[in-house]
Amino acid sequence: MTETLQKYWSEVGQQARAASRSLLKASTAEKNQALQLIHDEILKNVDEIISENQKDCDVARGNSLTEAFIDRLLLDKGRIETMAQGVVDMIALPDPVGEITDIKPRPSGIQVGKMRVPLGVIGIIYEARPNVTIDAAALCIKSGNAAILRGGSDAFHTNQCLAKILQNALFQTNLSEHSVQIVATQDRAVVDLMVTAKNYIDVIIPRGGKSLVERINANATVPVIKHLDGVCHTFVDEFADLELAVKVVDNAKTQRYAPCNTMETLLVHENIAKEFLPKIAEIFVVKTVEMRVCEQTQIILNEHEISTLMATDADWHEEYLGPIIAIKIVKDLDAAIAHINHYGSHHTDVIISEHYSNTTTFLRMVDSACVMVNASSRFCDGFEFGLGAEIGISTDKIHARGPVGLEGLTSQKYIVLGHGEIRT
Amino acid sequence: MTETLQKYWSEVGQQARAASRSLLKASTAEKNQALQLIHDEILKNVDEIISENQKDCDVARGNSLTEAFIDRLLLDKGRIETMAQGVVDMIALPDPVGEITDIKPRPSGIQVGKMRVPLGVIGIIYEARPNVTIDAAALCIKSGNAAILRGGSDAFHTNQCLAKILQNALFQTNLSEHSVQIVATQDRAVVDLMVTAKNYIDVIIPRGGKSLVERINANATVPVIKHLDGVCHTFVDEFADLELAVKVVDNAKTQRYAPCNTMETLLVHENIAKEFLPKIAEIFVVKTVEMRVCEQTQIILNEHEISTLMATDADWHEEYLGPIIAIKIVKDLDAAIAHINHYGSHHTDVIISEHYSNTTTFLRMVDSACVMVNASSRFCDGFEFGLGAEIGISTDKIHARGPVGLEGLTSQKYIVLGHGEIRT
Structure with missing residues (x-):
């Protein structure tokens, strides 16, 4: 760790803390104005963004990075416009800050309630996806938080260009120019400083693949909001409407195969396995989804001349993110719940059933961020839930769980309205 | 770290995780029955508790620990009965688990809402105050969490006796006997294992003096709910009702001098300082409260022949926990807010004012767990807020803030009620 880096980092941290204090008084109108200006500045600088992004893409090609990698890094006119549109769309979302709830009188005479306030300073660490820079900046501004953004070094030129655009927009507002800071060093040691900076950062949100998130989480002493993976289950109960089950499981x-809310493991009640499995397996055959199955499933599907692979224990833990599914027959609801709580990643899990008590037991007992009845796990999403844009999905239990939108970036403090009350 | 300790710890951790899963299905009646039985078993074993506690007190005396220390350690019949009463009192508190809120229909047809669920496994690390063992066990059971309790080694015999009582009570219920585990080793290395056991523990709550909390917080990778200290302020605004101000500040x-919600620093608007300060200072003189003051305050009080000490910068950070107060004159509301946000500990801060906008600005801008208008900071307390027993007060921003009662020991997961909806 060089002294220069330490000095740079403590400057960034202090500026962020100061900006977060001044954001406490930002009105909704001021924050919305900043969003409008960021949108405008992005559209004014499309050519420059493309040219800076080209530099990053050239370096990436020179470093023989994969086409998929470069595709995530690449910004063209259409993508830039979509990015800018996302920022103005946030203007319409309700401002969570300042909301006062649950004011109740107490026997002493005081009234006690809660006020929603920003978290303070949010550190976001992500990979070479430049759209995250703008999304995260906009979400933090709208929720009244100062942001320190550290994007993948492969997007360095693009991010520095976006940083300039954000600065230009903020300069035209009453908000502190340090409300959003983009880390201006490629030194990876800055990440270690960020994840342990309890005095400067209130929460770290890593966005990216499992290895990035695991690395950050292992070293962080600052609280982290994250999800590592999405091993989502659907359990088809013996009392399922099988036509509905086929439609929802399919x-x-x-x-889509890649999202974190895509189902990875199908659990089927043994009493309906013989009827249900061939129906859904035929669809998987047509769509060339590889099936990795338990022994009982294989026996049933063999009878229908549907070929499968034998699952290993690793398959029950696996997030395939592709056209592969693990299938297991379970003997009852309890076995399904135990399987999900043991092998799952506490993301999104679904029961398909018409049995009242089975659905309520499943809702209560499955220890996941989102538990569903008779719906596709693909619905676990900020927009589908009505939260608007999300900064990520949390599978943690502390603070925010599930899709983290504006409200997830705030906390509630207690307020007490008194009239001279004293304790006796 | 010995292999024996590692093995012991992983057994405790696995048992806690399993117990937390089975607690997910515990009914309110089952949890209340456990509380009743714990109460009964405590009262049945008063003599044994006293005799085991005597062993700890004798060792403490032999180690020349202070009388104050031994007083916190000591259990007599009265204290044991109070402890048992605290457990049955929790029966009357509403069960937070299973509460479903905010179910709203979405355009897709799904209904989305939230369900309150236990956090899972809570690790509590505390000093040699055996009453914490019973309080914490009861709060965790009622909120549906498994608990791993690690009390100060000076209370080892008492805690092992209380562990036996808890086990006896749990054996008579449907709840897992591992719902509450008391660490049965005096090896301090177990604390290092606990605070980094992300797989076994969902949240760590340290209870004790600042040095204990700081030590735990510095090393913890498991999320921590805590407060380090309570540097609470009262700001007497220029628009204060001065009679009310005198009463509330006094x-x-x-x-009481020792609680964390006791005011440590008094801030006074310069426009009313000459009128207000002599009134409050006379009370402090009578009550022999030492005043450490800014220069302006000293000049004013000198004119009234009230002697004071000059404050140093350290005084503005200090939690005295005794009959000492820091007093400073500030030029306006903004200066008061800036002082509190800079020097305070984000615990409880109060404005005394009749000015509408000043009170609303103070409520919004002061970055503390609890912000009050015209009331004594001493009200920041689980019972006074209507939460019932609290496990502590949090000055963190993530998750629970302020007094942490049963609700603070839970989280909310999303639930989705569908009718066969799919994403398109």
Whole structure:
């Protein structure tokens, strides 16, 4: 760790803390104005963004990075416009800050309630996806938080260009120019400083692949809001409407393969396995979804001349993010719940059932951020839940759980309204 | 770290995790029955508790620990009965687990809401105050969490006796006997294992003096709910009702000196300083409260022949926990808020004012767990707020803030009620 880096970092940290204090008094109108200006500045600088982004893409190609990597890094006119649109869309979202709830009188005469306030300073560490820079900046501004953003070094030129745009926008407002800071060093040691900076950062949000999130989480002493992976289950109960089950299971697995809320493991009650499995397996065959199955499932599907692979224990833990599904027959609801709580990643899990008590037991007992009845796991999403843009999905239990939108970036403090009351 | 300790710890951790899963299905009646039985078992074993506690007190005396220390350690019949009563009192508190809120229909047809659920496994690390063992066990059971308790080694015999009582009570219920585990080793290395056991523990709550909390917080990778200290302020605004101000400031400082919600620093608007300061200072003189003051305050009080000490910068950071107060004159509301946000500990801060906008600005801008208008800071307390027993007061911003009662020991997961909806 060089002294220069330490000095740079403590400057960034102090500026962020000061900005977070001044953001406490920012009105909704001031924050919305900043969002409008960021949108405008992005559109004014499309050519410069593309040219800076080109530099990053050239370096990435020179370093023989994969086409998928470069595709995530690349910004063209359409993507830049979508990014800018996302910022103005946030203007319409309700401002969570200042909301006062649950004011109740107490026997002493005081009234006690809660006020929603920003968290303070949010550190976001992410990979070479420049759209995250703008999304995260906009979410933090709207929720009244100062942001310190550290994007992947492969997007360095793009991010520095976006930093300038954000600065230009903020300069035109009453908000502190340090409300959003983008780390201006490629030294990876800055990440170690960020994740342990309890005095400067209130929460760290890592966005990226499992290895990035694991690395950050292992070293962080600052609280982290994160999800590592999405090993989502659908359990088809013996009392399921099987037509509905086929439709929902198909959608949960095949509508899109890559999202974290896509189903990875299908659990089937043994009493309906013989009837249900061939129906859904035929669809998977047509859509060339590879099935990794338990022994009982294989026996049933063999009878229908549907070929499968034998699952290993590792398959029950696996987030495939592709056209592969693990399938297991379970003997009852309790076995399904135990499987999910043991092998799952506490993300999104679904029961398909028409049995009242089975659905309520499943809702209560499954220890996941989102538990659903008779719906596709693909619905676990900030927009689908009505939260608007999300900064990520949390599988932690402390603070925010599930899709983290503006409200997840705030906390509630107690307020007491008195009239001269004293304790006796 | 010995292999024996590692093995012991992983057994405790696995048992706690399993117990937390089975607690997910515990009914309110089952949890209340456990509380009743703990109460009964405590009262049945008063003599044994006293005799085991005597062993700890004898060792403490042999080690020349202070009388104050031994007083906190000591259990007599009265204290044991109070402890048992605290447990049955919790039966009357509403069960937070299972509460479903905010179910709203979405355009897709799904209904989205939240369900309150236990956090899972809570690790509590505390000093040689055996009453914490019973309080913490009861709060965790009622909120549906498994608990791992690690009390100060000076209370080892008492805590092992209380552990036996808790086990006896749990054996008579449907709850897992491992719902509450008391660490049965005096090896301090177990604390290092606890604070980094992300797989076994969902949250760590340290209870004790600042040095204990600081030590735990510095090393913890498991999320910590805590407060380090209570540097609480009262700001007497220029628009204060001065009679009310005298009454509330007196109460906030002198009703009890030791609690964390006692005021430590008094801030006074310069426009009313000459009128207000002599009034309050006379009370402090009578009650022999030492005043450490800014220069302006000293000049004013000198004119009234009231002697004071000059404050140093350290005084503005200090939690005296005794009959000492720091007093400073500030030029306006902004200066008061800036002082509190800079020097305070984000615990409880109060404005005394009749000016509408000043009170609303103070409520919004002061970055503390509890912000009050015209009331004594001493009200920041679980019972006074209507939360019932508290496990502590949090000055963190993530998750629970302020007094942490049963609700603070839970989280909310999303639930989705569908009818076969799929994403398109």
